[in-house]
Amino acid sequence: MRRAAALSVLSAFAFAVAASAAEDEPPPWAYPVNPPAAKPATPPSDTMPKRVPGSDVVLTLAEIRDLSRGVPDWHPGDHPPMPDVVAKGRAGGVLACGYCHLATGLGRPENASLAGLPVDYIVQQVRDFRDGKRKSSVAAMGPPANMVALSKISNDEEVRVAATYFASMKLTPWIRVVESDTVPKTRVTGSMLVADSDEREPIGTRIIEVPEDRARTELRDPRSGFVAYVPPGSIKKGEAYVKTGGGKSAACTICHGADLKGLGPIPALAGRSPSYIVRSLYDLKHGARAGAWSPLMKDAVAPLTIEDMVNIAAYASSRAP
C-alpha cells in the first residue's frame, strides 16, 4: 500500500518532469524535419507532363523541382508580373522568392505567407535573417536555413523590390481550420506533414496542417491550399487570449489590430499558417528570433505555454485575412 502510494507519487513526478521537458522542446509538428534520405536524391524519373486544373501550362516534375529554373507559374493571371528576384532569383544562390513563398505570396506551412505584409516589415525581417538575429529553433529544418542563406547574398535593392511586390498583394483564404478530436496519421516529407492513409490518431495539444490535395501541392499549384486540424475548443480559447492577454499580458489586438489584420508596420496574423504562427511564437519566446523589433513581443511571448500558442494560432488562422 505504502509502496504503491510512493510509486504513484514517483510516477506523477516523472510525468511532471517529462511534461515540463516537453514544454521546453520545439513541437515537432510545427518544425517538420525530413527523415534522413535512404538514398541520395535523384532527379524524379517521372517525365510525364503535368497539368493543374484551370491552367494551360504543362511542366514535368523535374522542371517543377528545379529551383534554379525559378517559379512554376501555373496561373500568370493570378498575380501582377513578377520581378526577376521573385520569379527567377539570381545565379549564385539567391533563390527565387516565389519558389518557396509562391507567386501569389500565400506561402506554405514550412515557410510563411508574405502577401499583404507591410514593405518595412518584410525588409526588416530579411535584414534580421541576414544579421544572424533570426533563425529557426530547429537547425535541422531545411527551409528556414535556406532563407537565412539567401538573406546573406541578396542585396538591398532585390529585397526592396520583392517586398514591394508581395506587399502589393492581398492574402486570400488559403487554410481551412477544422476543430477535431482526431487527425490523420502523418509523416514528414518535403518539410511538411502529409497523410498517407485514412488511419487516424488523437490530436492531443497539436495542430496538424496538411495539403488539401497532396498531388497538387507537390506540383506547387498556388490554387490548392491547406487544412489545419486544431483541438476542439481551441478557437474560442484563442479568441479570449488574443482579445484579453489571458490575464498574463497585454491583449494581442492592441498591436496586431482588433481583427488581427495588422496595424501600421506590425504584421497581420489573420488567415496565416498556424504552424508558422506557433513557430514564430516559440522562436520569439526562446530567442531564436531576436530582431530589431522583437523586444516589442517580449512581454507577450514570455508567459505563453505550447497550449496557449496552439489556441492562439487556431484562432488567428481561422480569421478571414
Ligand code: HEC
Ligand atoms: C528556400 C525557400 C525560400 C526562399 C527561396 C525564400 N524564402 Fe523567405 N522564408 C522561407 C522560410 C522557410 C521562412 C520561415 C522561416 C521560419 O519558420 O521562421 C521564410 C520567411 C520569410 C520572411 C518572414 C515572414 C514573416 O512573416 O516574418 C520574409 C519577409 C521572407 N521570408 C522574405 C523572402 C524574400 C524577400 C525572398 C526572396 C529574396 C525569400 N523570402 C525567399 C523560405 C524561403
Ligand code: HEC
Ligand atoms: C506591443 C505590441 C505587440 C503586442 C502587444 C503583441 N505583438 Fe506580436 N508582434 C509585434 C511586433 C512588433 C512583431 C514583429 C516582431 C519581430 O520583428 O521580431 C510581432 C510579431 C508577431 C508574430 C510573428 C508574425 C510574423 O509574421 O512572423 C506573431 C505570431 C505575434 N506577433 C503574435 C502575437 C500574439 C499572440 C500576441 C499576444 C499574446 C502579440 N503578438 C502581442 C508587436 C506586438
